[in-house]
Amino acid sequence: MLMKSYLLGAASLTMLVGCASLPGSFSDSRDPSTTLPEGFDVSQAAVPDVAESLLGIFKDSKLEALVNAAWEANPDLQASAARMEEAGFNLKKAGAPLFPSLTGNAGARTGERLGVSSDTFNATLDTRWEVDVWGKLRAGRRAGAANFAEAKANYEAAKQSIAAQAMQGWFDLVAAEQLLDLAQRRAASFEKSYQLVNTRFENGTTGIGDVHLAKVDLELARAAVQLRTNERDQAARNVRVLAGLYPDAQLRTGAKLPSLSRSVKAGVPSDVLLNRPDIDAAYQAIRAADERVTVAHRDLFPSFVLTGSGGRESSTLGDLAKSGFDVWSFGASLAAPLFEGGARRAELGAAGKRAEQAYFRYQKVVLDAFREVENSLGSERYLARQLSATEAALEAARRAETKSRSDYEQGLVEILNLLISQRQVFSTEESAIQLRAARAKNRVSLALALGKAY
Template sequence: MFSKTTQTLGIALLLGGCGAVPQRDVMSISPKTPAHWAADNAISTKQATQWLATFADPALSQWVNVALVANYDLKAAATRVEIARQQARIAGAGRLPQLGFSTDYQRGNLSNSSENTADALFNFSWELDVWGRIKASQQAAQQDAEAASADFYGARLSLAARTAQSYFDLLEANLQVEVSEQSIKDRRIIVELVRGRFQRGLTGGLDVRLVLTDLENAKAQLASAQNQVQLITRRLEVLLSQYPGGNLKHTADLPNPPPMISAGLPSELLTRRPDVIAAFERLKATDSRLASAKKALLPRITLTANGGADLLDPRAAAWNLAMGLVQPIFTGGRLTAEIRLNQARSQEALHNYQSVTLNAFREVEQALAAEQWLYQQEQALKQAVEQTQASRELAVYSYRQGLIQILTLLDSYRSTLTAQSQYLAVRRQLLNNRIDLYLALGGGI
């Protein structure tokens, strides 16, 4: 016949099994994952791991590498990883024996006789983690550390992408300034042309006013383009952890996007993207905390020992050893509330993981689809630039011959400027969208 103690331990072991951490599978808890990407231009071979070198731009590579070394936000993210790792160590410290040592010296005078004592005291305690309550808590902290590590990797990838996109933004902004400066030169030529015709009585004063107004509008557009340069320059300097003095200079033409990389399979995204990995680790951490909360209902077994000795009289020493079992009976509903709280947090983490995953799929599909539409837009605007340049030359000739009004001539110049500006913008958008695709796929740098 079993003793009451054996029966109690048997029941506790049975209840302890109920607090086991569930084994999560990414495929079973993720939103429905298709076998292939919906975009027609997706290449489903093995995903590429590097993208920075594909641009073959030494200045771009240099600035990205500087940002990865110097950026303060990235350093803070790295520090958060270390914080999470140390918290995991703290969480697991309770599984090990705790030993303390102290000394005490007293000097006394009683009945004309002095009595001095010097004691050495020690305390020992150890909770036997029979049911794995502390282990589950430690495991949760370790999973939080894994999530922080994934966050750091994601922050590193995001920083590289933001730096590269800001680099292309700066190239475009400088080119927009050049386009605006050339537009002002062209408009000044038109002003001289109209003034000459006015002096010869071939046109009215309204035409002069209109071309002068158009010239001032072009100057305003130039000022706007120059302001955009300084804004992007200072933003890029901060990414590089430099003082935002607007002193960073670099001019070059916008390159063509590198060859399309493989997007792999949608299912690969679940184990590749840092934010998806971090969300999954945080889900597992909530599961571990739920298991720890359930095991808090079980009895705790502890070993304690304490003792001491008089250093002045080694014969005066004492110690004791005890083993205790503490079973929570009534806690005002705190333990059950903690279980329900962790259950709710686990559900929240599950839904958050599903949301992050679905958003990851959206970003990839969106970038793949945008690749096609931006390319078509870029080709159309390229043709528009050529057409507007030809129409502008024809408009100047027609105005000299008195065949068209001044507004038609000015419209031809505005159309040229607009087409050139939009063409530069869409070329930059193509490059930035390609980087968005690399970022969405979660590959290496």
């Protein structure tokens, strides 16, 4: 009769408090709200093939060693790994309420009554288990599992990002070294021109104005050497910080910027959804938020708790070690929220809105990913065309500089013609170096955008 009354009471409370509907799930599909095209917008006829390993494309042992060092010691990546491990502990914690808890207690007391003193010793084992009738605890564990998957995906995204930053920093340093070498050659060339003009002035075959013009270009070239030296040192410091090392400026690559192929197998837009770890992390965040909506909904229902206790009590400490229990109890309880000012229903609504926010963040991450791919594909095409035109211009500038120097030495043209041709050679070569570096860095950006940074 007692059990029948208990069950009737439970059913009544369930009907009373559990009538709120569960909001819809946002994690039913990974598909973005935007319709995906069959191919990327940028024509892939003149953009690169991104292999499974970007390091395999560049084939540089020093670069690979730098990336490995960054993975070992970069503070940002280490922090991401710690967050992943924290999520693992939180997952274990989220699953703990599914199992009964067991607590041991021991105590001793002394007292006196009618002049007679007595000692009492006791030891008990208490257990408690919330029966997961409605699946609230299981939903909480699934939320923890989704958060752990999110943290793992974020770690993978951080690892890819660190690899990309290390490679791009390396190419910045290589370019900075080449630009410094170019600046030094420029200063040496203008020094030679200045000496030539000065000799002609001393011989009376040119005026002081030509000497001043040559001096201006010489001093500007010397200033450029200092600028490029500073840029080289800063690039070296940046690379060392990425590798978790003290930022001195002693690192030198002695490398050249890579020559890149133009064939393409960049895939299709739907591949990006599968390859990008940041997209997976955003989706796992939706799953976790959806499960917490379920937790908030099930929290409106009554909770069923089983409790038990057993122990011994004795006037002597030794008797506590005997087997069996002198006292024991077992019980069941039912608790249901009847009035809390709407707090639990408000939490259900708030949890639903948090899931909605996670859904829209996922949509933004997806759109940003496609934008990054399209931008990198477009940049690859235009950078290749720029570099081709610049290299053609450099060949023409060198021929013009050779002719101008010969003509000036024969007295056929003014010094200004020679100086202009020299400026064109060095400025065009500078542009070519910068474009080669930009192409290499963009290739890294493309691989990162496609989820293939290493």
